[in-house]
Amino acid sequence: MAAAAFSPSFFFSLSSITDSEGKNDNVISTVNRFRNPGSLLLLRHCRGTRISCSSTASDPTSVHHHQQLKSRRPPEENIREEACRRDEANASHGFSACYVPFDAPADTAETYSLDDVVYRSRSGGLLDVRHNLSALKRFPGSHWRALFDSRVGRTTWPYGSGVWSKKEFVLPEIDPDHIVSLFEGNSNLFWAERLGRDHLGGMPDLWVKHCGISHTGSFKDLGMTVLVSQVNRLRSAPLNRPIAGVGCASTGDTSAALSAYCAAAGIPAIVFLPTDRISLAQLVQPIANGATVLSIDTDFDGCMRLIREVTAELPIYLANSLNSLRLEGQKTAAIEILQQFDWEVPDWVIVPGGNLGNIYAFYKGFEMCRELELVDRVPRLVCAQAANANPLYLYYKSGWADFKPMVAADTFASAIQIGDPVSIDRAVFALKATDGIVEEATEEELMDAMSLADRTGMFACPHTGVALAALFKLRERGVIKTNDRTIVVSTAHGLKFSQSKVAYHSKEIANMACQYANPPVHVKANFGSVMDVLKKKLEGKLSL
Numbered sequence: 001m002a003a004a005a006f007s008p009s010f011f012f013s014l015s016s017i018t019d020s021e022g023k024n025d026n027v028i029s030t031v032n033r034f035r036n037p038g039s040l041l042l043l044r045h046c047r048g049t050r051i052s053c054s055s056t057a058s059d060p061t062s063v064h065h066h067q068q069l070k071s072r073r074p075p076e077e078n079i080r081e082e083a084c085r086r087d088e089a090n091a092s093h094g095f096s097a098c099y100v101p102f103d104a105p106a107d108t109a110e111t112y113s114l115d116d117v118v119y120r121s122r123s124g125g126l127l128d129v130r131h132n133l134s135a136l137k138r139f140p141g142s143h144w145r146a147l148f149d150s151r152v153g154r155t156t157w158p159y160g161s162g163v164w165s166k167k168e169f170v171l172p173e174i175d176p177d178h179i180v181s182l183f184e185g186n187s188n189l190f191w192a193e194r195l196g197r198d199h200l201g202g203m204p205d206l207w208v209k210h211c212g213i214s215h216t217g218s219f220k221d222l223g224m225t226v227l228v229s230q231v232n233r234l235r236s237a238p239l240n241r242p243i244a245g246v247g248c249a250s251t252g253d254t255s256a257a258l259s260a261y262c263a264a265a266g267i268p269a270i271v272f273l274p275t276d277r278i279s280l281a282q283l284v285q286p287i288a289n290g291a292t293v294l295s296i297d298t299d300f301d302g303c304m305r306l307i308r309e310v311t312a313e314l315p316i317y318l319a320n321s322l323n324s325l326r327l328e329g330q331k332t333a334a335i336e337i338l339q340q341f342d343w344e345v346p347d348w349v350i351v352p353g354g355n356l357g358n359i360y361a362f363y364k365g366f367e368m369c370r371e372l373e374l375v376d377r378v379p380r381l382v383c384a385q386a387a388n389a390n391p392l393y394l395y396y397k398s399g400w401a402d403f404k405p406m407v408a409a410d411t412f413a414s415a416i417q418i419g420d421p422v423s424i425d426r427a428v429f430a431l432k433a434t435d436g437i438v439e440e441a442t443e444e445e446l447m448d449a450m451s452l453a454d455r456t457g458m459f460a461c462p463h464t465g466v467a468l469a470a471l472f473k474l475r476e477r478g479v480i481k482t483n484d485r486t487i488v489v490s491t492a493h494g495l496k497f498s499q500s501k502v503a504y505h506s507k508e509i510a511n512m513a514c515q516y517a518n519p520p521v522h523v524k525a526n527f528g529s530v531m532d533v534l535k536k537k538l539e540g541k542l543s544l
């Protein structure tokens with residue numbers, strides 16, 4: 001199979017299809033991404049004319065037409081036909097995006113091309129990617145819903161990705177040849193049936209969005225595919241920008257995602273990591289992917305300050321979520337949730353927060369769908385912080401009166417051990433706009449919540465534990481009601497944080513009861529000893 005996958009014939013296919021007007025289109029597609037990393041070459045014969053074709057954007061105007069065809073044709077032929085219609089569709093519809101200062105008025109004169117290397121506004125504030133909504137509004141919400149639904153799980157580059165299936169809402173103008181995608185997104189929305197029923201007072205409509213079940217094991221893949229694709233575009237002809245590499249400071253997951261996407265595209269990655277403050281699994285990811293890894297004797301906030309200084313001096317593109325491109329990819333998780341509920345809007349979405357880009361990205365995804373009439377409202381957002389790293393929580397509790405950056409203390413939720421969040425303004429905006437709430441979780445609360453979730457079939461990370469602990473508190477206070485449709489966002493794969501689970505189940509953690517610990521039973525290697533243990537376990541029970 002491996003040999004076949006690399007042979008040119010595997011990627012060479014010729015099919016003859018008939019379009020709606022009854023003409024024959026020959027489509028030849030040759031994919032050479034595996035031999036020439038980061039580039040995808042599609043050569044097609046459309047209506048007898050050979051075109052060297054880079055765009056594989058399906059024309060949003062033709063969705064309904066394709067749906068009619070679905071009933072008549074095998075799926076593979078529809079994909080081929082779609083490939084022949086989509087050229088230049090985005091350009092002709094005027095879909096575009098640019099940077100503007102965060103929360104700028106609609107008529108702001110301060111705009112930047114996405115091809116500019118710019119991270120801050122003229123006044124030093126955050127930037128935001130603004131889409132040409134009037135162009136997108138020429139199509140009704142029903143149209144976008146049908147288009148996005150039609151692309152789920154497709155093999156057509158780049159639409160199989162949960163991010164690039166929403167390309168018009170993300171980076172409408174990027175050429176698919178420049179996209180660096182590892183099939184991110186399309187993550188499971190886990191029905192937390194047992195957790196809701198047995199531990200949250202019979203909550204029937206509780207779901208966990210498993211963003212961490214992804215190529216590098218965290219939601220960071222969603223944003224990184226967008227940022228690295230844009231860098232790939234900047235470095236490639238015709239722009240040929242002199243960008244030597246891409247750099248980030250990280251609490252572990254951003255560096256893992258950056259390193260993998262850069263390695264796939266052949267772009268150098270440089271990552272600044274706080275020594276001894278990330279998990280071993282996270283540390284080994286950029287090492288394995290060949291990034292330049294600097295382990296720096298400071299915390300995340302210290303690494304962040306250093307990377308900003310360094311990227312101001314060297315031709316290294318800054319990949320932190322200060323860079324608003326990342327949020328364009330991350331916002332697709334919100335759109336995906338709506339899609340997974342057949343475009344019904346949930347009541348609550350709970351997101352663990354550290355640097356606070358993700359909570360805004362969720363807001364942006366939901367709000368864009370509301371504004372473009374894919375849905376008619378947005379859910380209430382909850383941002384959940386570790387009590388040891390809770391500057392947003394304290395700000396919220398002060399009635400948004402007094403924001404104080406802090407030095408964050410150690411937490412098992414190490415990826416959110418951040419005391420001076422870059423996206424604080426974005427988070428406050430998102431929470432105010434959605435009648436949102438901020439909650440916090442102590443170390444014991446977050447580890448217990450994570451471990452209880454594991455007992456109902458999950459393998460959650462401690463950050464997901466923070467969000468789950470917030471849910472427990474909001475249920476206890478009656479803020480979230482039994483029948484509210486509630487989503488907890490799981491941000492990373494539990495396997496990246498197995499050390500914390502080992503410590504918990506070994507009951508090794510000082511001042512923590514570890515009430516759900518389930519340590520292995522050490523047994524001598526003989527029948528009698530094994531039987532003794534199992535009989536004891538079965539006492540009073542019919543089965544294991």
Ligand SMILES: C[S@@+](CC[C@H](N)C(=O)[O-])C[C@H]1O[C@@H](n2cnc3c(N)ncnc32)[C@H](O)[C@@H]1O
Pocket residue numbers: 011013029030031154155156157158159160161164181182183184
């Ligand atoms: C083998 S390619 C299909 C090639 C296609 N039939 C063609 O000739 O253009 C499809 C696979 O590529 C992988 N893939 C990775 N990223 C993708 C993306 N963004 N969109 C579609 N497929 C992607 C997926 O695993 C998918 O199953």
Ligand SMILES: C[S@@+](CC[C@H](N)C(=O)[O-])C[C@H]1O[C@@H](n2cnc3c(N)ncnc32)[C@H](O)[C@@H]1O
Pocket residue numbers: 187188189190191340341342
């Ligand atoms: C939110 S439910 C859709 C609910 C549906 N509209 C209904 O009311 O019955 C769909 C999601 O459930 C999740 N899911 C989890 N386990 C599933 C399973 N065994 N079969 C189908 N979907 C499952 C998937 O991630 C999928 O995207």
Ligand SMILES: Cc1ncc(COP(=O)(O)O)c(C=O)c1O
Pocket residue numbers: 218251252253254321352353354355356357358359415416461463491492
């Ligand atoms: C696993 C995990 N959860 C949550 C977060 C918090 O996301 P944000 O920094 O966007 O608030 C991060 C990264 O910082 C993370 O790696």
